[in-house]
Amino acid sequence: MLQGEEASFFVLCDGKTALPLGTAQDHKRVGEGDTGPNTGGMGAYSPAPVLSEAVQERAMERIVRPTLREMSRRGMPFQGVLYAGLMIENGEPRLIEYNVRFGDPEAQVLMMRLGGQVLDLIQAAAEGRLDEVSVAWADDHALTVVLAARGYPGRVETGVPIRGTEGLPRSSVQMLFHAGTALQDGTLVAAGGRVLNATARGTTLQEARDRAYALVDAIDAPGLFCRRDIGWRALGPVQDAPATSQPT
Missing domain, CATH: 3.30.470.20 (ATP-grasp fold, B domain)
Structure with missing residues (x-):
């Protein structure tokens, strides 16, 4: 090892x-x-x-x-x-x-x-x-949180509705990436294991994390879960993570 x-x-x-x-x-x-x-x-x-x-x-x-x-x-x-x-x-x-x-x-x-x-x-x-050429790096940070379907990484629940994504910001500092989604009778639904990526930038990693989780919290999808401690190796453990963030 x-x-x-x-x-x-x-x-x-x-x-x-x-x-x-x-x-x-x-x-x-x-x-x-x-x-x-x-x-x-x-x-x-x-x-x-x-x-x-x-x-x-x-x-x-x-x-x-x-x-x-x-x-x-x-x-x-x-x-x-x-x-x-x-x-x-x-x-x-x-x-x-x-x-x-x-x-x-x-x-x-x-x-x-x-x-x-x-x-x-x-x-x-x-x-x-x-x-x-050269890479022009801004002095910034970015963080993404995966919203996965219940059961992931095993057998997952698909077809569960996802609401609240329409009004989310789409900018250079906040963006919701779709991975395992589909439209079913006009409704956005989960169609895979890893479903969405809530992604954000910030001048600090904490700011990027706060913005990413703000996207997560704006989404109404009881059939999805995420980890609430992304970035913990750099920022330290997160205390009292909501129970809904745990896979069931």
Whole structure:
């Protein structure tokens, strides 16, 4: 086993150049305090404090760049999104896995922070000119909360109605992403395990969390549940989480 704290590191590659794109931290366990079975992700926040600039550079030098050099040597240079799942212990990154995609729910927090510039960065990667561009990061934070169907990550209840989404804000600081929803006779219903992602930005992680949970609390969907402690590794445990946030 690997001990430490898990975090996600995203890099754009054009076959020659690797451009760090951002960091995030996911919450895999279904229950508060990281308890219960693993899921595809119950929420995430960005940036990940454990992935400091120094740790990111170690990951680039020891893990990412050697991988890309070897792929080029083998005649199959990598071009696209590289998602490195890392375990960090005492400032030392170790690789758990690679994915060649944006993760979910990490993508939601990354996209909220990157905004429209991500299209230019992806185009530069596709055209082999990442060495000409840079990422313009705002000094901000983003957090997303997954609303899942009862029973997730096991057998879930589908077809349960979801109300209250029509009047929610859709802005650069608050956004509700749909994942497992459908329209049934004109009514929005749950149609999967992970159903919605309430996502928000803020000047602090606490502000981002408050805004994300404000979206959650505006939704009328008794058939959905969420974790009430997303971001707890950075902000500390949440006391007295509402009972309705627990899966049944």
